[in-house]
Amino acid sequence: MKKNAGFTLLELMITVAIIGIIASIAYPSYLAQLQNTRRSDGQAALMSLAAQQERFFYDNRSYAGSIGAGAAQLNTSNQSPEGYYNLSITSGADCAMPNCFIGVASATGAQAGDLDLLIDSRGNRKLDADGDSFPDAAEEDW
Numbered sequence: 001m002k003k004n005a006g007f008t009l010l011e012l013m014i015t016v017a018i019i020g021i022i023a024s025i026a027y028p029s030y031l032a033q034l035q036n037t038r039r040s041d042g043q044a045a046l047m048s049l050a051a052q053q054e055r056f057f058y059d060n061r062s063y064a065g066s067i068g069a070g071a072a073q074l075n076t077s078n079q080s081p082e083g084y085y086n087l088s089i090t091s092g093a094d095c096a097m098p099n100c101f102i103g104v105a106s107a108t109g110a111q112a113g114d115l116d117l118l119i120d121s122r123g124n125r126k127l128d129a130d131g132d133s134f135p136d137a138a139e140e141d142w
Contacts, residue, residue, distance in 0.1 A: 035113065038082070038084045038110070038111050038114075039117070039142070041081060041083075041085060042105035042111075042117045043105075043117060044080070045079075045081060045105055046087070046103050046118075048076075049076065049103045050103060052074055052076055053089075053121065056074055057121075060072075062097075062099070063089075063097060063099070065089060065091075083108075084107065084108065084109060084110065084111040085105040085107055085111065085117070086106045087104070087105055087106075088103075089101055089103055090102050090104055095120060095121070095122075100122075101121050102119070103120070104117070104118055105117040115128055116131070117142055118133065118135045125141055126139040126140065126141060126142065127139055127140045127141075127142050
């Protein structure tokens with residue numbers, strides 16, 4: 001009698017179950033890593049925004065209050081190069097315009113679940129954990 005070569009249904013089901021378990025563990029980790037990788041898009045955009053603000057301050061003796069094409073506005077794009085973040089300029093209680101600025105990169109699109117990134121005129125770079133668009137000392141640096 002000749003033995004059949006191949007896999008039984010039980011062996012295939014066990015293999016599929018093992019692959020499913022591995023995938024359910026690996027996929028969330030992959031998404032988190034992808035989010036961290038895309039974060040560099042927002043960081044680069046904020047560094048560029050801060051450099052442009054310093055040039056604006058040098059020319060005008062005040063920081064630009066917003067992004068746009070007006071006389072008191074920073075003439076740059078309000079979106080990061082890869083499009084994962086929208087950029088804006090704001091101020092806070094102890095960081096009032098025109099002597100101080102806070103650049104905010106708000107996650108959008110595929111990056112929408114990420115925290116906002118912040119940079120201010122003092123060089124503080126923070127992940128906005130509390131959502132107040134102000135770099136608090138307790139928030140994590142990026």
